[in-house]
Amino acid sequence: MAESKTFLDATGTRRSYHQLSNESTVPDARIRDLVTHAITHVPSAFNSQTTRLVAVLKEKHEELWDAVMEVYKVQLPPEKFAHAKGRMELFRKAYGTILFYEDSSTVREYQEKFKTYEDKFPQWSEQTNGMHQYTLWCALEAEGLGVNLQHYNPLIDTRLETMYDVPPTWSLKAQMVFGKPVAQPGEKTFKPVEERVKYFGV
Secondary structure (H helix, E strand, C coil): CCCCCCHHHHHHHCCECCCEECCCCCCHHHHHHHHHHHHHHCCCHHHCCCEEEEEEEHHHHHHHHHHHHHHHHHHCCHHHHHHHHHHHHHHHCCCEEEEEEEEHHHHHHHHHHCHHHCCCHHHHHHHHHHHHHHHHHHHHHHCCCEEEEECCCCCCHHHHHHHHCCCCCEEEEEEEEEEEECCCCCCCCCCCHHHCCCCCCC
8 A cells, every 4th residue: 555645745746647557556445435535524615515426446447438438439520539539548447437426406405595695506516526526636646546537528427327327416527537657747837826826914
């Protein structure tokens, strides 16, 4: 098992790893713990808890990306599908995928409950989903796993609803692919901090 990094260490080393193997640096129980921790403790507006997660590992992960390729093969012209298939096959070689959803029925419930903020809850729902994504990205990174985030929705939504018995009120937002890194990502560049942050009273 890899030695866990601190959270801040993980935020600094977090990158998009696309070259991944179908191995994990930690037991499946640890992955379950990380997913459970995120869904339990990541905040949401008015504690609405709108995010839903589906974790798919090993051969089930391969079946997921087989299904994505089948859907896209029907939707894309042959020349475009040939290019897209190469990327999808990279993701299929990984160990697992976490599917990130938002429950629109819960969003509507809180819109009705708090009319003053009715127009804000869809935006807040997207924000909490992003926080779940970032928390799990850093948590998996801290365990020595490589991660990348994909957005093949909405074309795959209906197929995955059937595969994973997902309620129609769950809206798919992203697919997080992870596995043991087999190659390093390219160099990351940064815009000057001074252009992006202002400090007062510091």
